[in-house]
Amino acid sequence: MSERYDAIVIGAGHNGLVCASLLGKAGRKVLVLEANDRVGGAAVTREFADGYSVSACAHLLYQLQSQVTKDLGLKVELAGDKLGTVALSADGKHVRIKGNDVSGVGDEDVASYRDFRKRMTRFADLLKTYLNKTAPRLAKDASKSDMLTLAQLGFDIRRLGRKEMQEFLRLIGMNIRDEVTERFESDLLRGAVSLDAVLGTHLGPRSPNTIMTYLYRLAGTHGKLSQPAGGMGSVTEALAHSARENGATIRTGMKVKRVVVENGRAAGVETELGETFSCRLIVSNADPKSTMMNLVGARNLETGFTRRVHHIRMRGDAAKLHLALDGLPGIAGVEKREFADRFVIAPDEVYVERAFNHAKYGETSAKPVFEITFPSFRDNSLAPTGKHVMSAIVQYVPYELREGWSDGARDAFTKLAIDTLSEYMPDLPQRITASELLTPADIEQQFHISGGHWHHGELALDQFLFTRPVGGAHQYAMPLDGLYLCGAGTHPGGGVSGAAGRNAARAILKSEKVV
Amino acid sequence: MTIAEVEQGRLRSPFFPRQAELDRLFRWHDWKGYASADGFYDTTLEYFSVRNSTGVFDLTPMTKYRITGPDALDFLNRLVTRDMTKIKPGRVAYAVWCDDEGQVIDDGTIFHLRQGEYRLCSQERHMAWLTAAAIGMEVSIVDETEDVCGLAVQGPTSFSVLQAMGLDGIENLRPFGLTTFDFQGTELMVSRTGFTGDLGYELWLTPDKAIELWDALFDAGKLYGIMAMGTEALEHARIEAGFIAAYVDFLPADVTVRTGRSRSPLELGLEWLVDFKKPNFNGRRALAEEKRDGSAWRLVKLDIEGNKEAHNSYIYAGKKGGKDIGFVTSAMWSPVCKQNIALGTVKAPHGKVGDKLYVEIYYQREMHWSRVMAEATVVDKPFWDPPRKRATPPGPF
Numbered sequence: 001m002s003e004r005y006d007a008i009v010i011g012a013g014h015n016g017l018v019c020a021s022l023l024g025k026a027g028r029k030v031l032v033l034e035a036n037d038r039v040g041g042a043a044v045t046r047e048f049a050d051g052y053s054v055s056a057c058a059h060l061l062y063q064l065q066s067q068v069t070k071d072l073g074l075k076v077e078l079a080g081d082k083l084g085t086v087a088l089s090a091d092g093k094h095v096r097i098k099g100n101d102v103s104g105v106g107d108e109d110v111a112s113y114r115d116f117r118k119r120m121t122r123f124a125d126l127l128k129t130y131l132n133k134t135a136p137r138l139a140k141d142a143s144k145s146d147m148l149t150l151a152q153l154g155f156d157i158r159r160l161g162r163k164e165m166q167e168f169l170r171l172i173g174m175n176i177r178d179e180v181t182e183r184f185e186s187d188l189l190r191g192a193v194s195l196d197a198v199l200g201t202h203l204g205p206r207s208p209n210t211i212m213t214y215l216y217r218l219a220g221t222h223g224k225l226s227q228p229a230g231g232m233g234s235v236t237e238a239l240a241h242s243a244r245e246n247g248a249t250i251r252t253g254m255k256v257k258r259v260v261v262e263n264g265r266a267a268g269v270e271t272e273l274g275e276t277f278s279c280r281l282i283v284s285n286a287d288p289k290s291t292m293m294n295l296v297g298a299r300n301l302e303t304g305f306t307r308r309v310h311h312i313r314m315r316g317d318a319a320k321l322h323l324a325l326d327g328l329p330g331i332a333g334v335e336k337r338e339f340a341d342r343f344v345i346a347p348d349e350v351y352v353e354r355a356f357n358h359a360k361y362g363e364t365s366a367k368p369v370f371e372i373t374f375p376s377f378r379d380n381s382l383a384p385t386g387k388h389v390m391s392a393i394v395q396y397v398p399y400e401l402r403e404g405w406s407d408g409a410r411d412a413f414t415k416l417a418i419d420t421l422s423e424y425m426p427d428l429p430q431r432i433t434a435s436e437l438l439t440p441a442d443i444e445q446q447f448h449i450s451g452g453h454w455h456h457g458e459l460a461l462d463q464f465l466f467t468r469p470v471g472g473a474h475q476y477a478m479p480l481d482g483l484y485l486c487g488a489g490t491h492p493g494g495g496v497s498g499a500a501g502r503n504a505a506r507a508i509l510k511s512e513k514v515v
Numbered sequence: 516m517t518i519a520e521v522e523q524g525r526l527r528s529p530f531f532p533r534q535a536e537l538d539r540l541f542r543w544h545d546w547k548g549y550a551s552a553d554g555f556y557d558t559t560l561e562y563f564s565v566r567n568s569t570g571v572f573d574l575t576p577m578t579k580y581r582i583t584g585p586d587a588l589d590f591l592n593r594l595v596t597r598d599m600t601k602i603k604p605g606r607v608a609y610a611v612w613c614d615d616e617g618q619v620i621d622d623g624t625i626f627h628l629r630q631g632e633y634r635l636c637s638q639e640r641h642m643a644w645l646t647a648a649a650i651g652m653e654v655s656i657v658d659e660t661e662d663v664c665g666l667a668v669q670g671p672t673s674f675s676v677l678q679a680m681g682l683d684g685i686e687n688l689r690p691f692g693l694t695t696f697d698f699q700g701t702e703l704m705v706s707r708t709g710f711t712g713d714l715g716y717e718l719w720l721t722p723d724k725a726i727e728l729w730d731a732l733f734d735a736g737k738l739y740g741i742m743a744m745g746t747e748a749l750e751h752a753r754i755e756a757g758f759i760a761a762y763v764d765f766l767p768a769d770v771t772v773r774t775g776r777s778r779s780p781l782e783l784g785l786e787w788l789v790d791f792k793k794p795n796f797n798g799r800r801a802l803a804e805e806k807r808d809g810s811a812w813r814l815v816k817l818d819i820e821g822n823k824e825a826h827n828s829y830i831y832a833g834k835k836g837g838k839d840i841g842f843v844t845s846a847m848w849s850p851v852c853k854q855n856i857a858l859g860t861v862k863a864p865h866g867k868v869g870d871k872l873y874v875e876i877y878y879q880r881e882m883h884w885s886r887v888m889a890e891a892t893v894v895d896k897p898f899w900d901p902p903r904k905r906a907t908p909p910g911p912f
Binding site: 140 | 586589593647794
């Protein structure tokens with residue numbers, strides 16, 4: 001307890017690091033405490049088998065905000081950029097998507113997809129402005145900047161023009177299934193677009209507001225997919241480097257047990273090892289539920305607030321499957337160079353919805369959906385020469401499996417996932433030398449995210465913008481003096497974007513000025 | 516096939532058989548599912564029993580929660596605005612609880628029955644809010660409304676009635692104290708509490724001995740002018756005492772829709788119940804802000820000239836009227852004070868003690884309406900506050 005810090009950041013996830021770095025840059029003395037032995041939170045590259053590494057959770061970069069990289073002078077080295085998407089068909093007649101273009105479908109779908117993307121991009125741009133801003137207050141004590149932001153949001157929507165504005169307001173609460181079935185003939189195209197709308201959520205294509213989640217995915221960088229060299233860990237390593245350059249101290253293996261509350265305000269933190277740090281500014285990168293219910297404790301907060309936090313929906317459904325391969329599998333109709341791209345298994349929108357059905361009842365999908373990459377194809381640092389890794393997001397794998405998660409349950413689902421994959425890659429099973437499956441329960445346990453939900457809270461209209469994480473606490477400052485949130489559970493949400501961390505840092509610095 | 520007969524309609528208190536025998540008016544209303552009498556004989560008569568002898572009011576429909584568990588005290592201390600650590604076992608606290616915006620949800624009494632064991636009593640039901648307040652706490656909340664029945668025994672002879680009933684030691688019970696007696700093998704809890712602003716007690720026990728208790732009480736009270744009373748008489752007594760009632764003088768915050776329609780404890784004259792020394796309780800942040808910036812409303816006790824009751828009157832700052840500054844929420848001619856009294860709510864900064872305000876009273880004489888602007892003085896003390904309320908031991912009759 002010798003050193004004094006201006007701020008303590010709990011968790012060295014990418015948002016925590018962005019926040020720490022920006023606070024450091026503004027001259028604050030910052031201490032970052034990370035529970036795990038390395039920085040990065042869920043954005044880490046991990047060796048899962050001898051010589052084989054993958055990004056443990058998120059494996060593609062599509063939301064990192066230029067505002068963040070610019071503010072921090074960060075340069076992220078990419079192994080692959082503008083990745084295409086191959087929507088796999090068991091019969092080899094795949095559909096290929098790149099930017100606004102799609103091939104392997106009829107002419108009408110080609111034109112229709114282009115229209116769809118253009119409109120979606122325009123709407124996504126509308127959201128993008130607000131990703132990098134604190135969501136405005138609507139209450140009577142709204143500040144001038146709140147009113148300006150709000151006015152701008154209204155103006156931006158109105159500026160779309162009467163027809164487009166109506167279209168935006170019509171679509172924003174709608175489900176993606178209605179839109180894709182209305183627009184596209186091709187089953188594979190429908191499936192692929194549906195999948196993008198529901199990746200990482202506890203939603204199916206027929207769930208409300210899945211167009212909003214699709215827009216959110218596009219909002220970052222128009223949906224441009226890239227693969228960071230060295231995996232996602234290199235992004236957070238760079239952020240940690242930046243934080244240290246800006247004077248922050250980062251200590252790993254320091255799990256915070258609780259936020260010390262004295263006289264009704266945050267006064268420091270205590271680690272599991274019993275070490276206490278006094279500090280009047282605590283910034284938590286942990287999810288809102290963990291932070292409020294576990295670290296702070298309901299008794300230090302008010303009832304209405306804890307009730308809202310308690311009810312945040314955050315049940316993860318996305319599992320990560322990692323395979324060590326002694327060579328690339330064969331996929332009918334796919335050329336070798338295409339292994340640089342992204343593959344999806346979502347034959348149509350009904351398949352995706354059916355896969356989701358199981359998750360509602362605590363079961364894993366009988367026929368799961370996949371987003372697959374072979375990161376070692378472009379990045380030989382991830383696997384021994386000539387060998388490869390597959391990194392796949394598999395849905396739906398419920399956080400709360402009805403029978404409970406066990407090694408047996410994990411093995412059974414791994415087998416089912418590989419069986420499903422082999423329908424598209426017949427020689428895959430023979431090529432596997434090692435595998436790892438991270439269920440949402442594993443993600444919760446290893447990365448300390450309640451419910452193992454990568455957005456730290458479902459991305460839905462009722463948990464978005466003014467109501468993220470909960471109404472009345474959406475401007476990073478929590479209703480406990482000296483406590484802020486800076487993680488994906490706050491506005492704008494999850495994905496490796498850094499926006500929440502940057503917005504939080506700006507909110508903190510702004511409020512300090514007022515004091 | 517026959518359709519099974521199900522008991523339906525209003526619940527009956529275990530005292531109902533005796534009340535039904537006395538009832539001459541047949542006027543009952545609904546109180547949270549229970550049948551509760553407006554009155555039995557005559558409102559004025561029943562009212563005078565509270566002020567001159569003893570009135571007995573059936574408290575059974577009162578919502579009662581048993582609160583126990585290791586975090587019971589912390590739970591209550593966060594729930595209500597006052598400092599519950601000061602309420603020792605055997606004591607009762609009048610308390611008010613707020614939402615996060617510092618707006619009153621309800622008021623009630625908390626009985627510290629035994630170390631770490633509490634009973635929360637209120638007019639309204641609050642399980643949803645209490646359950647939310649229990650998130651993250653080790654506390655058990657059990658609704659025992661139907662498991663405990665109660666009688667308020669209020670008035671100057673109430674002490675003598677209970678003594679005559681054989682409750683030895685009742686003379687030592689101080690205001691807001693509670694104690695227990697053996698009553699025919701059942702535990703009878705007696706607290707020196709009430710809603711009349713007079714000397715009085717509340718008796719609580721399990722429903723199986725309800726009739727026996729009623730009989731014992733009325734036997735003992737025969738020579739002390741004991742009389743059953745209904746809600747209308749109680750209503751008069753509580754206005755004289757300056758007590759506020761939910762849905763009358765304030766609206767529970769959880770049922771208001773429009774902003775500005777709920778009230779904070781500061782606005783209800785209950786600042787003495789708000790302990791800012793506690794680091795956290797529901798509404799603390801908002802109330803601290805309100806205390807700093809000033810409240811929007813102020814509850815006033817009004818002493819009004821004339822004898823026309825000021826029901827629902829608008830309140831003005833000047834005799835000429837103009838823009839109203841508030842309205843009357845409870846009004847009556849007080850027989851015992853010989854005063855025209857009212858409770859009202861006015862916009863701050865109006866309504867300081869001693870302020871002269873005006874109430875616009877509409878009254879009817881043989882169908883025709885008339886209007887009078889009556890001067891109303893804001894007073895501080897309860898209209899009715901006899902020393903016998905506080906005397907321990909209370910005077911016998």
